[in-house]
Amino acid sequence: MADLVVGISDLKVSSNPADSMITYALGSCIAVAVYDPAAKVGGLLHYMLPDSTLDAAKAKDTPGMFADTGIPLLFKSCYKMGADKKRMIVKVAGGASILDESNFFRIGQKNIMAMRKLFWNNNVLIDAEDTGKNVNRTVRLDMSTGKVYVKRAGGQPEEL
């Protein structure tokens, strides 16, 4: 079994059932895992920021950095490998925040909102979600089953 590590601002897609994709220590960032059970094609994105208008050059160079460039690229990359939007299962995790009444550090909340808006506008339903709170999460997508596991810091992996 090959472990494909998805770094921050990165995404990977695969059609190999022997693969397993993993992304570590999500704080305010969000992991989007998609999987088409019929085509057995899936992908994992780890984006960091909500909005690519922040820096057009970075968005072009590293589209996985932003929700609005990373998520479309994740879906398109899966389509190229034979996935179909109607069949795709979408699971998300991350978007945590520190204890902050001033909201200045609440980048996690902004990341969650950006993702929901994007999915809503494109008629994509989120099948499972573990977002918010102040925990760190590690996310794994098993390509042979399409199952997604979330491990919180100090805990055991649990299926999402």
Next chain:
Amino acid sequence: MKINKRILKSIKTLPPFPVTIQKVMTLAGDPDSSLTELAAVIRLDQAITANILRICNSAYFGLRRPVDNVNDAIMHMGKKNVLRAVVAAGLTRYFRSTKGYDVKGGDLWEHAVAVALMSQICAARISRPDDPRLFTAGVLHDIGKMVMGEFVHEAWQKIQELTESQKYSFLEAEEEVIGVNHAELGGEIALIWKFPDEILKAIAFHHRPDLLADGDAVPWIVYLSNQVCHVMGIGVGTDALAYRAVGDVAGRFGLKQRDLEDMMAQLHKSLQDARELVSIVSAPGKKGRG
């Protein structure tokens, strides 16, 4: 602050602060010191010399050609960057995996470097001069965790109960259960190591700069940089995001939410450039976070 005897004893088991770094810090701060003097001091410490060459060749320092000796490195980097490289090269020995926070030495080191890099990004953003204290304070801010780890481990159940309710920050739980927090403990270590007062304060108050009366910006910059790295999940452990925002750092520095996002994007690039610096303390099989 009351630190119990066991903790004080544990502080004393830390290896002493490298003499080479002390000397380089003094020399680099002295406008009359020459680069030859600096090179001579560095070369006396073989472990630091080996590390420093690896670090200097990191893209972060932007050398056009790789260097293979200390003299060339110093010639091309200038005093400020030499100081950074020496501080980094000399401090790696303290970064060990710690129980309690459940984090590997390599991850703690990555966090330390990320906070140091973010401090520089932050200083540039708020148009402050590039202060060499920032890098040192950034790399050392969590040094207290090296000693705190085993006490956090012992008291883990109580700490977890307090933080899981989200009413206690990790820092507050440390104070409640152990009687001291890792930042204060870091301040004690800085005192034993005879660090200048400003660096000591930046370490001891890196979660609570609001408790400092004077207006020095360094502790606030370290605080802000550390919070961002915790938010991004860079090299953090069980304490992860269980920290509290204090004071009005945005207002103080005139920063908007978008500035923060831009700084995060810049840090991503800086960390890539500093890959060699980060990998000096290796964390096998673990890359990518946020």
